[in-house]
Each structure stands twice: as structure tokens, then as C-alpha cells.
Amino acid sequence: MSMVRIWILFFAFICTTCVAQIREAPAQSESESRKTIYLVNHGWHAGIVLRRADIPENIWPKLGNFHNMEYLEVGWGDMDYYQIPDPHLGVTLKAALLPTASVLHIVSFNGHVSAYFPYSEIIRIKLSSAGFERLSRTIASSFALDKAGNTTSLSPGRYGNSCFYLSRETYHLFNTCNIWTARALRTAGLSITPATATSVGNLMSQARKYGEIVQFEPEHSE
Numbered sequence: 001m002s003m004v005r006i007w008i009l010f011f012a013f014i015c016t017t018c019v020a021q022i023r024e025a026p027a028q029s030e031s032e033s034r035k036t037i038y039l040v041n042h043g044w045h046a047g048i049v050l051r052r053a054d055i056p057e058n059i060w061p062k063l064g065n066f067h068n069m070e071y072l073e074v075g076w077g078d079m080d081y082y083q084i085p086d087p088h089l090g091v092t093l094k095a096a097l098l099p100t101a102s103v104l105h106i107v108s109f110n111g112h113v114s115a116y117f118p119y120s121e122i123i124r125i126k127l128s129s130a131g132f133e134r135l136s137r138t139i140a141s142s143f144a145l146d147k148a149g150n151t152t153s154l155s156p157g158r159y160g161n162s163c164f165y166l167s168r169e170t171y172h173l174f175n176t177c178n179i180w181t182a183r184a185l186r187t188a189g190l191s192i193t194p195a196t197a198t199s200v201g202n203l204m205s206q207a208r209k210y211g212e213i214v215q216f217e218p219e220h221s222e
Contacts, residue, residue, distance in 0.1 A: 034126040037135070038113045038214075039185075039207050040073065041121040045177040046200050046207075047073040047105075048139075048184065049113055056133055060140045061151045064163055069108035071116075074139055076167060077177040079103045083155055083164055099172040103154060104142055107162040114215045116160075121204060125211035131189035138187045142180075144168040178203045 038049035052072050066072060075082075079101040109116045127135065143151050144166040152166040169175065174195075182197035190210045197203040 033129050035129060035132040037125050037127060037132070037188075039123040039125060039181075039204065039211070040113070040117050041200055041204050042075075043120075044200060045075060045077060046181050046203055047075045047107070048135075048181060049073045050132075050136070052108070054132060055136050059133070059136050061143050061145060061149065063106055063151060063165070064153060065161070066106065066108040069161065070110045071108065071113060073105075073107040073109070075105035075107075075177065076102060076142060076169075076180045077105070078171040079154075079166075082158075082177075099170050102167040102169050102171040103164045104139075104167050105157050105162060105164055107157055107160050109160055117215075120215070121213065122215040123204065123207050123211040124214045125185075125190070125207065127188050131187075135184055135188035138184045142167045142169050182206065 035054050036051070040047045040049060049071050052066065052069060055072075082103055082105060114122055145151060145168075154164040154166060157163050169180070171177075176198065178197045178200050179194045182192045182194040182203050185207065186192045186194060190207070192203075192206045192210075197206060
């Protein structure tokens with residue numbers, strides 16, 4: 001089988017998978033209690049912030065020294081591109097064109113979310129308890145675990161008290177950081193379309209329909 005045919009079949013499979021995921025959007029019930037999350041715009045991708053105490057027991061694997069922190073921010077992306085402070089062209093092209101390994105970026109902090117991210121647009125979203133649990137399980141399912149059920153920490157994160165963890169998922173053209181985040185939000189009950197969330201701008205635009213902007217991105221931020 002030629003490489004061209006392999007790539008055609010691969011992309012066809014991914015497209016079919018994306019369509020299947022778009023059709024699955026559990027609706028939120030207005031009668032349910034709410035749990036708050038935040039979506040933070042970092043300029044090229046967005047992070048999901050959850051209150052650590054809201055995450056149900058035994059859903060997430062054990063993660064380093066985050067026990068006494070109030071919030072956890074979750075990001076996901078290409079392993080090499082995400083971990084390199086200033087990625088060169090080769091890394092960028094590889095992430096854009098080839099299926100690659102991926103990582104989760106976990107940041108822990110205390111205090112107001114807007115104080116921790118003063119130069120970012122922030123959207124506050126209220127989820128049902130069931131939706132929040134689905135979101136938590138979706139994130140948890142992305143961690144790569146060894147036979148003993150432990151995560152694999154790779155390197156310190158990009159800022160603050162943070163760390164990169166190996167993900168079991170594959171990064172590719174149809175599963176970028178923003179599409180991954182959109183898919184996670186969709187499992188929580190938001191009618192977001194992951195396939196169109198190819199940019200952080202589109203992702204944030206879709207998310208604004210289901211939340212409240214608590215901080216605008218300053219004009220001088222990147």
C-alpha cells in the first residue's frame with residue numbers, strides 16, 4: 001500500500017471520528033447544581049481551569065505536589081512544540097503535518113483566576129455537576145498511565161507551579177490543542193463544534209455563548 005493511500009485512509013478515519021464526536025453533546029439540565037470552570041485565552045491555545053476541590057475523588061490520577069492548591073489549569077498539545085520555549089520551524093512543521101506524541105500541561109495556583117492570568121481573556125462557565133464530572137473524566141482519560149496506574153511526569157511546566165505529563169493521545173491536524181479543548185467542553189454539555197475550533201479565536205467565540213467574560217484580553221497582550 002502506498003504512503004499516499006495510507007494518509008488518505010488515516011485522514012478519512014480521523015474525519016469520521018470527529019463527525020461522530022460532534023454528534024455527541026449531552027445537554028445540561030437547568031435543575032442541576034452548577035460547578036464553575038474558566039477558559040483562559042493564551043493567544044495560541046486556551047487552558048481549562050477547574051477548582052481542585054470540585055474534582056470527584058479517584059477520577060484523576062495522582063499528580064505531584066498540587067494537593068494544597070485551589071485551582072488547576074489544564075492544557076494539552078504536541079509534546080515537542082509545547083515543551084520548547086521557542087520552537088523552531090522544524091518542530092512547528094512536524095506538529096502541524098505529522099501525527100505526534102502529546103502532553104498535558106498542569107498548572108496549580110491559589111487566588112483569583114483573573115489575578116493569576118492578568119493579561120488573558122477569561123470566560124467563566126457554569127456546568128452541571130454531571131457535566132463537570134464528564135469533563136473531569138475526559139481530562140483524566142488523556143493521561144498516559146503505566147501498569148501501576150501512575151502518570152509520567154516529563155519536565156517542569158511553562159510557568160508557576162506546573163508540570164508536563166505524558167498523554168496517551170496523538171496530536172495531529174484533526175486533533176490540535178484547541179480541538180481537544182473544544183471536545184472536552186462538549187463532553188461537559190456545551191454545544192461546541194470541535195471540528196471548527198481550529199484556532200483559539202474560534203474556540204473562545206463558541207465558548208462565549210455558554211459563559212460570561214470576566215476579563216477582556218488587554219490590547220498589548222500577545
